Amino acid sequence: MKILVIEDEPKLGSFICAGLTQNGHVCDHITDGASGLEALMVNSYDLVLLDLMLPGMNGFDVLKNLQSFGKQVPVIILSALSDTENVIKGLDLGAIDYLRKPFELDELLARVRTVQRRNSGQQTAKLRFEDLEMDLYTREVTRAGKAIALSNREFALLEFLLNNANRVVTKTQILEKVWDINFDPGSNVIEVHLYQLRKKIDKDSDNPLIHTVIGRGYTVKGQLH
Incomplete structure (x- = not known):
């Protein structure tokens, strides 16, 4: 799959992209919400991994703009904001999953595989x-x-x-x-x-x-x- 990672921590973003690439995915890493939204408007992605606490436009604003533009792309939120209120808000704005930081790469990859299986329409791997x-x-x-x-x-x-x-x-x-x-x-x-x-x-x-x-x-x- 082609995956966009919107994460303002360069080391974490690079780590995630390295793990995704090693598992056969194509990964783009962008460090702010506005640039991430722009990339989503002009490129085709199968999945977005979205941090919430981004400089300028935050992750919630990215989700709101995706809704207003009618852009259909699965989004998994990756955030240290782990309280129930933020989880519910993110899901209500269209995210399909919410993974709390810190997380294990294997857990993230498992959730990515779930989206991959859903996108391909396959019941098996x-x-x-x-x-x-x-x-x-x-x-x-x-x-x-x-x-x-x-x-x-x-x-x-x-x-x-x-x-x-x-x-x-x-x-x-x-x-x-x-x-x-x-x-x-x-x-x-x-x-x-x-x-x-x-x-x-x-x-x-x-x-x-x-x-x-x-x-x-x-x-x-x-x-x-």
Whole structure:
């Protein structure tokens, strides 16, 4: 998933992003509410991790603005404001979860996985497509029972393609969901990653799954189980 962390403590924000990246997510870190809201208006995110005590625009104001603009994105609040009143206020403003600081990274990752499962519409942690199986938790990928080693970026790219199986996705859509806001859209990095992923997934197979649709984008063709 592509996740935005709005947290004004640089070390904590970097720690959270490092943990998310190690688990295959794409993470952007912003340290103030106004800039975070701006990023949400111009980029597509699957999840926001939001501190409440932010400089300038606080977390509650970010939630209020998301509501007023009709922006639909899951938000998990991360805050030291742990009294019941603030928890209720945050949830009433649209947050889906509230994690009190300090917290363990494993607990945060578990809550992120819950959102990931909900976003993908999967009742299990596995995606099965033709003879390919992808475990979203253990991050293991196999095809015809043979293990395939993928980088974090390749894993995220494959997950995005499978969640859009039999639909053409454009380079812009891949950019929005799999790369961070600092990515140069003029580079050929996406094409290179797709080439490497295709070599790994379709190697030695008579049934290639990943296809280029000239002038439109990319797709995986087959049956999602």
